[in-house]
Amino acid sequence: MIKQKPNGSGGPASRSFLDDNRDFERWLRRQCKVVEPDLDEKHKKMKDDPFVFLRATFFRWANCIEALCPDLSRAPRVLSVGDTHIENFGTWRDAEGRLVWGVNDFDEAANIAYPFDLVRLATSARLAPKAKKKKVRAMTHVGNGDAAKSILDGYRKGLEHPRPSLLDEDASWMRTYVACTDKERDEFWDDVEKYRRKGRPLPPPPPVAAALRRNLPHNASFDHFATRAAGAGSLGRPRFLAIANWSGGQVVREAKALVPSAWDWAHRQQGKPRFLTLARGPFRAPDPHLVVERQSGFVIRRIAPDSRKINLGDHANMRLELDLLNVMGFDLGAVHAATGASAKIAADLKKRDNDWLHAAAKAAAAFVEEDFKEWGRQG
Template sequence: MTFVEEITAYENWMRTVCDVVEDDLERKHERMSKNAFKFLRATFFRWAHAVKATAPEILGLPAPLAVGDVHVENFGTWRDAETRLVWGVNDYDDAAEIPYASDILRLTVSVRLADFSVGNRDAAQAIFEGYGDGLRDPGPTLLDQKEMWMRDYVAVTDKQRESFWNEIDGYPDASPSSEAKTALLASLPAGSEFERFARASKGGGSLGRPRFVAVARWRGGRIAREAKALVSSGWDWAAGNPDRSSKLDDVMNGVTSAPDPFLHTARGFIVRRIAADTRKLERDSDFDQKLDTKLLRAMGSEIGSIHASTSRLKEAILGDLERRDPSWLYETAKATASAVEADFTEWSVSNA
């Protein structure tokens, strides 16, 4: 199946499971045409096809609860139940049981396609070694107690705090579905003074799914919650299992994690607290300067830690990993990135 045929099939399926925002879908198509990295972010449903074409051997590897749509911008910060500042994977929309190598391969491909200053071979080595670290010694990245070096990478400036609320205030008013309203209002603390519902238009792969925000006041300040439509993992869709239940809650609440207590699924939506210090770290000039092999190693370690929560597969994954080396990851990412770029070219030509 060509890419254009597959995206058409995927989006037609999406229309049967949620109220697709067609304007956002058009915006997503425009973003996909900008470069191969944005294209990768928007097309996880196609990833299984790329892996099958370039690295079919990994499809038979142990398949733990995995992130799925891993890329270099899918990391961020939140506060856990003890209000500790945690860094890690920020988006589990496409979580599923997936061969373990897929997550580290996709992260490595994303670095290559994003064209950071970090060399591709160095990036592959950092991610590969970090993954082994996280698998052997799993646990959350707690910035208040352990990985304090990372604070410089995620610090929130006054300008960013102001920008966060300016963005919220710029969202247009909206009338969410009854399911989204109920889920959002239930997520607010007792005694909140509700202000308004708004519609947010953002994301990479999720752009096109309905996304709403509830703004309220609580004990002297403003607070916000977000609800985004939940659909099955693109991996399961590609495997012909579009009705398989999402594994988001299972992966996020794994025993090796310090989960965000405000992030949960309800009434067909993913609900979370949003704030200036609970955010996805997306690419900008500052992020480009900060991304280095130390941070990539931490990303690899986070993925390894997540996979380790499927304890029954840990030893099997370690056994397979020890038969490989960073050169395998480098070469496989190179071939898979070429497959993604071929799809990107097809898409660009079809939309010229």
């Protein structure tokens, strides 16, 4: 099922990482006005460790994973997250003000064989440098095989009984892992103040500025535009902030350039962003502030201490519990169930042995680590 990295075979995985990186960035510059200093920062971050490298290089994954795992590439295809990893989950408030947790970035959504979302998630758990995996109330340490089994168990449950994870109801136990601390709140508003002190940058292009203003609360007093660099894989895409005052406090909206999935780049096909199709799927409690402005080509979202990605690597004592991996798998199952392919996926899963996800993640992680070493040899 798993192939080693080809050597001179002429397939996608035989190309050097440097070739793919150069070609992808050339393509990206045709999709949006790349912020070159942010792209330089991405190149530096890619040398941090294999996990950050994985996050930053979905384009490489998209170009090589099918050759690496050819058996999985023949599985049913569904509209998938694509860039699935343990830090592509976060919190937001739904239309009822409920705190919700789940996948919160669908930049790379594309029609992909369903196993690859699972493989990428398991690979990211395997490569996470600061996360210690343990089983709650039972074991102090587990291996990568247990992590893969936990993800797959959650995925099956999500396919069968899809629903959102509400942190005030059925998923209240997760608050320990994802609730915003006082320190994190202070850091968030400190960052907003830093954006303010940077001075007045060039304003966003008129359509983006109009979109940001349009998505502020009614009667908000606009204060300031700013630029922002964030993420790993999306570093280099322009991001703009609108900071305003409303009802006694500050509110912030972010606009991020939205481009076709790197999966489309890798497969030499014309694509279009599919962000909202998954973000507003039938088994989600969607963020009402998350909108795609077609005219500007930007996705607009509310950013706040309680509406953010959960970065498991921020704190040295953060533990990546099997229970948390299980609900990550569950949320993926719910995302895939929304495509109407649950029966086909379940039938395909029954044909696979118990170790397929662990084996695929092991091979994928080794491939990523080789690319990471290649990148690290650059000056």
